[in-house]
Amino acid sequence: MSVRQHTLAPNTAFATPYYVINSHRSGPVFMIVSGIHGNEPASIAAAQALAGKFQRSELTLGRGKLIIVPLVNQRAYRRKSRGVPDLNRTFPHTAKYRAGHPLSDALFALAKRHRPVWYLDLHEANGLSQHNPRRVGQTLMVSRGTRAASAARRIISIMNRSVSVPSYRFNIKHRERAGTSRMAVQQLLGAKAVTVETCWSLDFALRVKYQQRIVRHFLKAAGMMN
Numbered sequence: 001m002s003v004r005q006h007t008l009a010p011n012t013a014f015a016t017p018y019y020v021i022n023s024h025r026s027g028p029v030f031m032i033v034s035g036i037h038g039n040e041p042a043s044i045a046a047a048q049a050l051a052g053k054f055q056r057s058e059l060t061l062g063r064g065k066l067i068i069v070p071l072v073n074q075r076a077y078r079r080k081s082r083g084v085p086d087l088n089r090t091f092p093h094t095a096k097y098r099a100g101h102p103l104s105d106a107l108f109a110l111a112k113r114h115r116p117v118w119y120l121d122l123h124e125a126n127g128l129s130q131h132n133p134r135r136v137g138q139t140l141m142v143s144r145g146t147r148a149a150s151a152a153r154r155i156i157s158i159m160n161r162s163v164s165v166p167s168y169r170f171n172i173k174h175r176e177r178a179g180t181s182r183m184a185v186q187q188l189l190g191a192k193a194v195t196v197e198t199c200w201s202l203d204f205a206l207r208v209k210y211q212q213r214i215v216r217h218f219l220k221a222a223g224m225m226n
Contacts, residue, residue, distance in 0.1 A: 009106040018069040027064025028117035038076025043122035046211030091184035137199025148192040
C-alpha cells in the first residue's frame with residue numbers, strides 16, 4: 001500500500017491537499033470529500049484523521065484505490081463559515097454545464113479523472129432527524145432507487161445497533177438538489193454517491209467517531225477493508 005499527498009487546485013488561492021491511498025491490487029476507486037462547507041468541523045476532522053491513519057499504516061487498504069480530500073474549502077474554514085458562494089451549489093448540472101467555482105471545477109475534474117465507484121461527501125447539519133423529519137442531522141442522504149440507497153440502508157442498520165441514545169440514531173433521506181457534488185458525480189460519472197450528515201448539537205468527539213465509523217462501514221461494503 002502507498003499513500004501519496006497531492007494538491008487540488010495547485011498554484012491558486014484555493015490550493016488544498018488531498019491523498020491517494022493505493023493498495024496496488026485491483027478493486028474499486030472510492031472517494032471521500034469533506035470541508036466543502038467550512039463550518040462543519042467534525043466531518044473535516046474525521047477525514048483528516050482517516051488520512052493520517054492510512055499514512056501511519058494504522059489502517060490498510062485491501063484492494064482498490066482511496067482518494068481523500070479532507071478540507072476542500074480552506075478559505076471558508078478559516079472564516080468558520082459555510083462559504084460564499086455556497087460551494088455545494090456550484091457543481092456541474094449537466095455534461096455541458098461547467099462548475100461555477102474554481103474549487104468545484106477542480107474537485108469535479110479530480111473525480112472525473114479517477115472515476116470513483118463510490119463517493120462519500122461528509123457534512124454536518126443543524127437538528128436531529130429523529131426529533132424533526134425536516135432536519136438532516138444524523139442522516140445518510142441518497143437519491144431514491146439508486147444503488148447507493150440500498151447500501152446506505154444497510155449501513156444505517158449497522159450503525160444504529162451501536163448508538164445507545166435513540167435520538168442520535170441515523171435515518172435515510174432521499175434528496176436531490178442540482179449543483180451539489182453528490183448529484184454531479186452520481187449523474188455525470190455514475191458513482192454510488194452518499195452525503196453523510198452528523199448533527200452539530202452532539203459532542204464534537206462523538207460526531208468525529210460517527211463520521212469515521214460510517215466511512216469504514218462503506219469501505220467494508222465495497223470490499224476494500226476487512
